[in-house]
Every structure is written in C-alpha cells, then in structure tokens.
Amino acid sequence: NAGVTQTPKFQVLKTGQSMTLQCAQDMNHEYMSWYRQDPGMGLRLIHYSVGAGITDQGEVPNGYNVSRSTTEDFPLRLLSAAPSQTSVYFCASSYSAGTGGNGELFFGEGSRLTVL
Amino acid sequence: AQSVTQLDSQVPVFEEAPVELRCNYSSSVSVYLFWYVQYPNQGLQLLLKYLSGSTLVESINGFEAEFNKSQTSFHLRKPSVHISDTAEYFCAVSDHPGGTSYGKLTFGQGTILTVHP
Numbered sequence: 001n002a003g004v005t006q007t008p009k010f011q012v013l014k015t016g017q018s019m020t021l022q023c024a025q026d027m028n029h030e031y032m033s034w035y036r037q038d039p040g041m042g043l044r045l046i047h048y049s050v051g052a053g054i055t056d057q058g059e060v061p062n063g064y065n066v067s068r069s070t071t072e073d074f075p076l077r078l079l080s081a082a083p084s085q086t087s088v089y090f091c092a093s094s095y096s097a098g099t100g101g102n103g104e105l106f107f108g109e110g111s112r113l114t115v116l
Numbered sequence: 117a118q119s120v121t122q123l124d125s126q127v128p129v130f131e132e133a134p135v136e137l138r139c140n141y142s143s144s145v146s147v148y149l150f151w152y153v154q155y156p157n158q159g160l161q162l163l164l165k166y167l168s169g170s171t172l173v174e175s176i177n178g179f180e181a182e183f184n185k186s187q188t189s190f191h192l193r194k195p196s197v198h199i200s201d202t203a204e205y206f207c208a209v210s211d212h213p214g215g216t217s218y219g220k221l222t223f224g225q226g227t228i229l230t231v232h233p
Contacts (some may be wrong), residue, residue: 031219040125042206042223043160050219058220090159094219102167103148103210105221107159 002026006091006108013081013115021076021111023091030096032074033105036060036087043090049074050096081115088112118143118209122224130232131199137192137227139207149190150208150221151181160206166190177201202231 007022025032030051035043035058045058047066055066063085065077074093078085091108095101123138141147148167152160164175171183181192190207205228208221 033220035223040225042120042122042225043221044223045220048220092221096219101219102165103212103219103221104150104162104165105160105219107152107161109159 004091004093004106004108006089006111008111009109010112011114013078013113015082015115017081018077018079019081019113020078021089021091021113023074023076023108024072025074025091025093025106026072027093027106028071029093029106030071030099031094031101032068033058033092034064034066034074034076035090035092037090037110038087046076046089078113081113083115086113086115118147118211118222120207120209120222120224122205122207122227124227125225126228126230128230128232129197132196134195135193135197135201135229137205137207137229139190139192139224141188141190141207141209143188143209143211146212148210148212149181149183150210151175151179151190151192152206152208152223154204154206154226156203163192163205197229197231199231199233201229204228 004025033048034046049055049068089111092105119142121140150165151163153163166183174180207224
C-alpha cells in the first residue's frame with residue numbers, strides 16, 4: 001500500500017519558472033491538502049480539497065494553484081516561482097467525517113523546492 | 117480561528133531522562149488534538165491523538181499526552197527518552213466533524229527534541 005506519493009522529492013527552479021508538484025493517494029480518501037513547512041513556522045495550509053472538483057484556499061494560497069479532477073490526484077502548481085516559495089511541501093489526505101474520519105492526516109514524504 | 121503554541125522551540129535532554137514538550141491551543145469549539153513526529157529528512161508520522169473519552173492518551177513507543185480542557189493544553193511526556201527519540205515534534209488541532217476546520221490541521225511551530233548520550 002503506497003499511501004501518499006509525492007513527486008519530485010527535490011527541485012531547483014529559477015525565479016519566474018513554473019512547475020507542478022504531483023500528489024497521489026491510493027487510500028480512497030476524500031480530503032486532500034497541501035502544506036508548506038518553513039523553519040520555526042510549523043506547517044501552514046496552502047490549499048485544500050474535500051472531493052473531486054472542489055477546492056478551497058488555506059492560510060497561504062498566494063502564488064499557488066490547485067485542481068482536483070480525480071479522487072486520487074491533487075497537483076500543486078507554481079505559476080511563477082519566487083524565492084519566498086523556497087520550502088518543503090507536504091501533501092496529505094484523510095477520510096471525511098462521513099466515512100469514519102477522525103481528522104487524522106496521512107502525509108507524503110515531502111518535496112523540497114529551492115527557488116534561486 | 118484556531119491557533120497552537122508550542123512553548124519550546126528546542127529541548128535538549130540526556131538519554132534516559134524524562135521530557136515534557138508543551139502545547140497550548142486556542143479554539144472556540146470542541147477540538148481533536150494530535151501530536152506528529154518528524155524524523156530527519158522524513159515526512160510526518162502520527163504519534164498519538166485525542167478525540168474523546170479518557171484525557172490521557174498513549175503511543176506505542178512510550179509517549180503520553182494529557183488533554184486539559186480548562187488549561188487548553190495537550191502536553192507530551194515521556195518518562196525515559198532514547199537517542200532514537202531525537203526528532204521534531206508538532207502539536208496540531210482540528211475541529212470536530214461538522215466544524216469549519218474539520219480535516220484541516222492547524223500546527224504549532226514545532227519542538228526539536230535532541231537526546232544526548
């Protein structure tokens with residue numbers, strides 16, 4: 001059982017370049033989310049989805065786009081990378097309350113992004 | 117809005133000593149509480165969680181945390197730490213089902229626990 005899979009694990013971009021961080025889960029979870037981790041700031045929510053076709057903004061959404069065309073996939077797009085987006089990005093998934101979820105998130109291994 | 121404060125950014129301790137990592141939260145609704153652990157260069161793993169019932173919850177590797185509603189705290193403790201416990205620990209809060217923040221965790225800033233031989 002793979003769980004939550006993120007690719008790539010490492011990426012270096014130049015300012016202004018675009019890229020997509022991929023996230024896939026095989027647990028049939030309804031909820032998926034993206035967080036960024038910065039030293040001393042914990043994890044902050046970027047975008048969130050409660051199901052295919054439904055997305056919402058989190059605490060720090062500026063500069064990022066998401067879409068959810070399938071239950072399994074939740075890609076995060078950086079349209080024009082900036083040095084402030086240098087961070088470690090984590091994708092997470094969970095069951096909804098209707099399917100027995102208790103709020104526990106399952107995390108991927110992370111994607112380390114450096115923007116020069 | 118919810119918030120979580122971890123009162124210590126770094127906690128150094130010697131092997132076999134006890135440790136407490138402090139966590140306070142703020143919320144206007146009933147919450148679920150979590151502790152996650154992150155080992156170097158890895159993702160986050162659930163350590164333990166409080167959903168309801170007994171206010172004392174335990175993990176399989178000897179950690180425990182106590183939910184204190186009156187003090188809005190969820191401190192993590194271990195009576196005797198090992199070198200392998202060296203990691204960063206995150207406290208997190210979520211609404212109950214039906215709450216606007218259900219399924220979205222609000223994290224504290226993290227506490228780096230370093231266990232010295």
